[in-house]
Amino acid sequence: MDHDIPEIIIGRLPIYLQALEHMLSQGIQTTSSQELGEAIGISAAQIRKDLSQFGEFGKQGKGYSIPYLVEQLQSILHVNRVWDMVVVGAGHLGTAIANYPDFNRHGFRVAMIFDNDPQRIGTQVGELVVCDAAELEEAVRKANIKIAMLTVPAKAAQSVTEQLVRAGIRAILSYAPLILSVPKNVHVQYIDPIIFLQRMTYYLE
């Protein structure tokens, strides 16, 4: 039944999950679409409509059991397991991301980090040693890693992407400020601070 669910709905599920996990961490056990909607700025009707695509999670008038809904959303999003990831680019951004403390709690683990700079290869980043980018393709394929985070300079991003695709990577989180060309079965998400800043300047002045 999941086949035709619009990407925009899938895009909201992690936001629901994050807010619900936050409530749970504060000891809250049940919530309503109204309460959840107020916490994240999405209408209660939209939340009910989105969730109804995946089944019946709340009881009429009784709201949602947060532990149950968290479990269901984790299962829908396939994060009720741990995904190994590779970071490509061991500069300041790659180092910051490889050390990001919250991955483990949310279904992710940085398993490898690569760079092509001889000054960086062999150095320590958190608990990992920076590997030579020349070995990326073989190492990623062997380890059967499906997710990559890309923090290389813009001019290297497309060629690294092609290596990652050849290595079997199916999802790329890119911090490079350009649109990557990938086959249809590879997913890309972009983190671009400019988009987020421009969403706020509208309200300034």
Add this chain to the structure above:
Amino acid sequence: MDHDIPEIIIGRLPIYLQALEHMLSQGIQTTSSQELGEAIGISAAQIRKDLSQFGEFGKQGKGYSIPYLVEQLQSILHVNRVWDMVVVGAGHLGTAIANYPDFNRHGFRVAMIFDNDPQRIGTQVGELVVCDAAELEEAVRKANIKIAMLTVPAKAAQSVTEQLVRAGIRAILSYAPLILSVPKNVHVQYIDPIIFLQRMTYYLE
């Protein structure tokens, strides 16, 4: 007429602007809502409806003049000027962001960077010198800076936010993995890699 435009529409305008600027950089001068929609995965009808909130930008059957629409979107989003910004936190992430090469072309400039670590204060980050966080409030107020990027550890994020708000900051881009409490007239956007990763794991396996 802008008063009641939903936040979700405002949130899409920077995505339109980015795609249009990309087309322009490739020498393309006109486009249609169909073509733009295909480039960014949003329906043509949605794009037309969003833009119609702000006026009449295309001619029936002739599509949009990209240079004109870019100019209009920049004006709507208030990025047809340069906004000075402050970075708080001069670790790996703050250093990466302060050196981000694309701000200047998009209406932003990193004017100051702060940290509270004596080892970092006085060191160089790109063209800036890291200032003592103890001076943040006064310096930001004096310089009349309205936008901050927050790259401090989670445990410091709320108290730094309160300093920023007292200093007159009106927009915060936070990389800290928690929800900040701010007054109603202060805008916050969060960059959390987990949200973006979970949008892709849905499609894996």
